[in-house]
Amino acid sequence: MSLLDVLMKAGGAAAEIVDLLCRIRERAPETAAEVGKVLDALNHAILPENIVSLAESLPRELANIAQGQLAPRRHPSDIA
Amino acid sequence: MQKKWQTIVAVAIIVGTLLACGIIANCRAEGLANTTSLAAGLTGVWYDGLDAPGPDLEASGHGAMSLSPHLSVVGSLGFGLTESYLRSAVGVRITATDVDNPDFSVGLGIQYRNASIASLGPSEWAPDASVGLRPWPAKLPAVTLIGQGFYGLVSGRAGCSAGIRYRFNL
Numbered sequence: 395m396s397l398l399d400v401l402m403k404a405g406g407a408a409a410e411i412v413d414l415l416c417r418i419r420e421r422a423p424e425t426a427a428e429v430g431k432v433l434d435a436l437n438h439a440i441l442p443e444n445i446v447s448l449a450e451s452l453p454r455e456l457a458n459i460a461q462g463q464l465a466p467r468r469h470p471s472d473i474a
Numbered sequence: 475m476q477k478k479w480q481t482i483v484a485v486a487i488i489v490g491t492l493l494a495c496g497i498i499a500n501c502r503a504e505g506l507a508n509t510t511s512l513a514a515g516l517t518g519v520w521y522d523g524l525d526a527p528g529p530d531l532e533a534s535g536h537g538a539m540s541l542s543p544h545l546s547v548v549g550s551l552g553f554g555l556t557e558s559y560l561r562s563a564v565g566v567r568i569t570a571t572d573v574d575n576p577d578f579s580v581g582l583g584i585q586y587r588n589a590s591i592a593s594l595g596p597s598e599w600a601p602d603a604s605v606g607l608r609p610w611p612a613k614l615p616a617v618t619l620i621g622q623g624f625y626g627l628v629s630g631r632a633g634c635s636a637g638i639r640y641r642f643n644l
């Protein structure tokens with residue numbers, strides 16, 4: 395399984411979160427605006443063209459890591 | 475033939491160990507606070523499918539090491555509260571949104587999941603999609619709301635989790 399396959403399957407798993415967010419939006423209409431923003435960002439992130447672009451940028455980052463050049467960031471989703 | 479594979483595996487283990495040592499050394503040079511995140515959380519977990527176990531509530535610990543703008547190594551340990559079990563997951567996560575936004579991100583990745591009880595499924599690789607949101611970055615910077623969807627490649631079972639995390643300052 396290639397990196398692109400893994401990312402595509404992960405994108406498929408996002409359907410579970412989409413369902414959950416839609417149920418939250420139905421039960422708590424006051425959260426509609428915030429939930430809508432999250433849903434938009436999620437749906438954009440898992441677009442095939444976005445995933446392909448991500449897969450293309452990773453080899454360069456892996457090469458940097460192998461050369462000891464780290465460029466860490468703080469991602470809220472890392473602790474999910 | 476077998477000796478050839480043993481040699482290949484041995485070389486791969488040595489190279490992998492050296493690479494891991496190099497990465498850890500660079501993380502330490504970079505500073506733990508910059509590269510590493512540790513958090514505690516409370517999580518609800520739901521599974522799909524007719525034979526799926528019921529929803530669970532977990533107390534969990536989470537760790538992540540950010541190596542590059544998009545790539546992080548992640549892991550977690552969960553303790554079931556509604557049903558007693560121990561669950562673990564280790565893998566990689568690739569940030570699919572703005573890497574410079576500390577308040578919201580979506581990550582796509584894969585983890586190897588284990589559980590101490592059979593009803594939670596076999597040990598398996600499971601691709602996942604994760605969302606993290608800091609809704610109150612000024613008032614409660616350590617608090618993150620999360621959601622995750624996953625799909626077991628062996629069991630074919632999908633599930634999702636949602637919860638809250640408290641990130642510790644390192």
